Amino acid sequence: MTATVPSWIAEVTIEELENDPYPFYARLREEAPLAYVPALGCWVASTKEMCRRIAGSDDTDFEGVITPAGRRTFGDPAVLDANGAQHDELRAMVDPGLQPSEVDRYVEGLARPIARRYLEAFEQDGEADLVAQYCEPVSVRSLGDLLGLHEVSSDKLREWFHKLSVSFTNAAVDADGNFANPRGFDPGDEAKAEIREICDPLLDRWTTEPNDSALSHWLHDGMPAGQVRDREVIYPNLFVFLLGAMQEPGHAMASTVAGLFTRPDQLERVVDDPSLIRRAISEGVRWTAPIWSAVARRNKQDMTIDGVHLPAGSVVMMSYGSANHDEHDYGAPSRYDLDRASIPHLAFGAGKHACAGIYFATEVVRIGLEELFEAIPNIERDDRYEVDFWGWGFRGPRELRVKWGV
Template sequence: MTTTSPDWIADITMEELEQNPYPFYERLRTEAPLAYVPALGCHVASTKEMCKRIAGADDGDFEGVITPAGRRTFGDPAVLDANGEQHDELRAMVDPGLQPSQVDRYVDGLARPIARRYLEQFENDGHADLVAQFCEPVSVRSLGDLMGLQSVSSDKLREWFRKLNVSFTNAGVDADGNFANPDGFIPGDEAKAEIREILDPLLDKWTVEPDDSALSHWLHDGMPEGQVRDRETIYPNVFVYLLGAMQEPGHAMASTIAGLLTRPDQLERVIDDPSLIRRAITEAVRWTSPIWSATARRSTKDLTIDGVELPAGSVVMMSYGSANHDENDYDGPSRYDLDRTPIPNLAFGAGKHACAGTYFATEVVRIGLEELFEAIPNLESNTDSETDYWGWGFRSPLEVPVTWEV
């Protein structure tokens, strides 16, 4: 328990967090940067300094962990929930193909034709919802093809993401610490059963006929001659990818567009000068972090941090979306600003469990935006619709409605 815990923290609900977590976390940053939140059943780190302090700890005080809802969703062993030698082995399985030198080898040939293909479907219409028609499809198709899932439709990949997301963010607990909504895991269970049904034959094929797909490499790389990696090791990490990596580049792309639409002059500059796209992405993932509050750490011993008692085994949620709005580092953090002084943000995490796909995700977003702005340079916000956001674990615009002269 904490030594000081403002009474209002007990009144927060999961529904409020999903709709708009920012007011709640702004108060946390000011009044209780590390606090126990009953609705989540764990502590929350809300400032940039506190997140870096805990996530980046290398003194053995904290280890990587996922929330109970995350463990219920992914199973074990998931790379987010592993530590020590097990974590090193799982990262050795997933990391090689995501190193910048490797990504540079294939990403343009992978993502650019996909972006062009989706643009061709609506660029002559004069209007679109870019989330549904471009950002999410480009994101899931790029990672899906990299994994070797060309036979799975983009709509099915998006469906899997949504169902796993419902399960992963079903974090609410009752007074006894039990899940408040057990039925909230049903969509994720349905998705996982379907994923196994579709992937099992593919894994059978790659076992005897390896290729250059990511999942084929997961089976074979680092294994003794004639052996493949156990599927019960592979599947939890497939679920991690299909949630945390499958659609987040799309959400980062959507947030970049949405942010630029709030600053038409800055949008025009980026369209005129594509070299600014990377800068625009960096500000967007600070402004609306796609992985808003979905990673955690667990204390390995009894600790006291700034007067807050953390008994051994305490789970601390890293709220990177809140950290990226920390007023100590960012002036007017709720405003998108391409010209903001560049200060490193925590959109992709920190420490040993930082996101393995940071470079791949950013490059997919960059390529998608290059193609979009070249094809439709006169993009404007559709003033008949507002851009609504949703999500506490993963946050993004629900829609980005735009128009243009054809």
């Protein structure tokens, strides 16, 4: 199969994709919208139309699956890797607390005090790294408190996210299909062991003393009287949340601000009119999708798509970050533009396996930006530092240095 892969596809490396995936994926969209990429050990769907076709198909053609590195990181059963009745059961476990009506009930009281607390720590300093001091802490603290992990520090939550991310994106394979860097999973394994050590006593407590935390609901909801859900079902999905759900709001917030910095006139409009923040977020996650290329599908039978033969059991990675730059839908897609025509993007996925936390993530980002722009309306990028984006699986700025007059 790989013998027919064009040389320019076969030569790409994980390091290149982590630093800047856009040139490679732009060429894929033009020449090979569905292509086997040896460095990833899977097929890649790069256009919006191809991602929609595969991600939105029913279970008779494609099923949800995570990449081998994802399965190695999360374990089984993870909601991203489940299908049919098992997927329905796992979504029934995690979805209720993330429905818009339920999020509206608690999100203001949850996220706004957190945002204010972090802002108060640096708003008189005149400078900050927004990623480390605000975006990521607000994101992880909001999700951590929702889950019931109040006793876990924000720094520890951020550490867990980054270690799991290293593991999840350790996708490089050798010519035999084996992981090229087996030790790359060590950070994720360390994080998972620590998560279990800290969470086991909490789950013990909530087994007999349930509360309104998400993890307590995961234990009890939908279970027969007197029974709780097995922890080997809870933990793989907790790992999913501590990676994907924990990074989404933080990276979405940072990318939105970074995008607005490229358009100072649009930043000024958003600061002056907070009602534009939702539009700014939508363009921010289109411009740089937080979950850039981290979910996949697997076909159940041999098929041919647009002349490309896809053997049964092929893993196809949905490159939503590439789809959101598809030139067929977006003019000048690499440009952040608040006034861009409202065309649906794929930042949060598509089909049955679309992100469960779309509304929660967006509301946390909205609240975070409302508080930021109200407290520091004269914020600007500190041009002594570059904005360094990183990642092909999950993508966002490594840091975002800002300054303002005080």
